[in-house]
Amino acid sequence: MTGTKTDSTETPVAEGAGAGPRLVGRDLTLGYDQRTIAEELNVAVPDRSFTVVVGPNACGKSTLLRALSRMLKPTRGSVLLDGSDIAGMHAKALARTLGLLPQSSIAPDGITVGDLVARGRYPHQGLLRQWSKEDERVVEESMEATGVGDLGERYVDELSGGQRQRVWIAMALAQQTPLLLLDEPTTYLDIAHQIEVLDLCARLHEEEGRTLVAVLHDLNHAARYATHLIAMKGGSVVAEGPPGDVVTADLVEEVFGMPCRVIDDPETGTPLVVPAARARPLS
Template identity: 50%
Template structure:
């Protein structure tokens, strides 16, 4: 199983520094979720781990080797990334999209093989979209489309999968479907999954390991049960809250303070009338 880490990593755009001197080691075979306020650098960090962004200084290490010095195809055989809101070429079918995941394993001289076809079919089956393989991707629902993109990453047959906000723009049902799928891939096939999520409660439910980013550094990291506290939510998200326990899963649940409808107050109002 492949390892992924970063040492003294500094990232930014132009003169602006987003991440400064950060060290991180991604636990093998677990689900790691990056959390933090808007603009804190979560997506920037994820892109750097996939070598989509060149560091200002420091190194990203894949199996202890500097990823900057590795060949692109060599990286793509070990690590796959699904960016936020990927754009699908018009008219491309699900099968044609997922087939592109085999690109790192192919060359100009190499014909399409049974191994390639098996990898595509397994990816379609794992994401439960085999019956959609002849449909145009742009004709699918949001949840189906996201499954197709995840199938593409699975067809790469990498140990490590990085996902930038994979539940964005999805309704609650499709959010759970996608996260359940990623959870099953981790549980059944041992994929190391790293993703950015905004929903703190869903992140706590699915993550084995969480990394909270604030002020260009790692503010805290560990299991959700160890790090999700009222203090962390206040410091990282500038929000007061209560932390309770999910009655089904036993994971932390954040209940924000703020204005809202009071059931007790409404009952009293109706009684007065």
Template identity: 55%
Template structure:
């Protein structure tokens, strides 16, 4: 199941965010969109997930423009979890996960055996079987995020889009969620696209990185090749050391300072602190 963007233009009202974007999501891999706040990476993810209608171009799912497809038909192939979702008060874990079956149900909304199996499986994979009857409000941040991911898993789609799934979580819960994503990719072959803020987590958990500046793709590729001091400086506007992680062999980025702030070798060159070239 391929997911691609061609000539994609996106805007919020008058404000243009993305112009003529071409993007190919690698099948069966974990892709991470990285970039600064407001660079348009979340907007791109929303468009890939059919949450935002393009002003030009289109997103294609297996060659078909998703904005011309029926919502439920798309939702059977592609699950998308927006940033910081909030459940209504009193909703239990299992009730939430059941909503993941909505795109598979008809007008009557009748629950089939297949639905029951998918819900139980999603709860099992996310280790939430014991918590299935608990209201979401009683869970920890990590558990709650797992419950939302379980809802998206119950959709049983080949593609999973996650917008900052680790926001508001402490480090342990962040790793809990990212390990789950990795497991889903490796054992179930799901194609995953994530927006992540933490550069090192992106490098560690992604097979493919897409660096975004001002609504366009600055560079993309394997983290090992992409992660250079020059790119970090360009994308994030910080000078950084890049080391090699002794555990994974992947690069680790240690930011030193903002570009152009108190560093002698910058005196003549990049003095633009926003880094928008």
């Protein structure tokens, strides 16, 4: 197999409503001001997948994620969640189903880690449902899962970049949505914490059945963790499918302009991209 070309009420979105993938982008034209990033872009996120979007800088990866999360309104086309256009959904109802970790997040001045993570529970609050022991439990578990359990009383603006990133991920986890979008979740993290975060994402997918969509820059991380890979270039989907079908030497050179070899990862058997060696001058 080769990669393929390719409501306004408070009622929560029903899981699995209708047939086919829950989250779909149809005939999307996306851009900023007068600059168009993508045209007639079609994407369907497989249910309960760990989908990773890869591609060179400025190819439209983060723009696509912003559109799928309603942070960016398409110029044309629509994003459908369970068959309904997300543009017409109530904000709280959407936030109980679809969570987003954006690429750059700014915390309010003077907020503690515990208070920021607790904000992930906001979509679950209402006139008849205030803060509960269940909310407390979810916040604590989310902080422990991301390794920030001992930072609850610290101010977010005192933390390192890597610590702040893990706090934002904890807040996204506390939202407890069945679909979670993550835009470059390993930004600012050293290699050990990158693996910890990606392992956490894999557990959320495998053990809790969540659908994850992440933008990653590291192609080898993408190939190791993704169950479904989407490769983009110039605002278009060049190929998509299981990493073993998508990640080939020809595809990497076409998308990234990088000659390479693709071998089996000795740890996982997934594709491992080895860049071609630089030609050395003759002595």
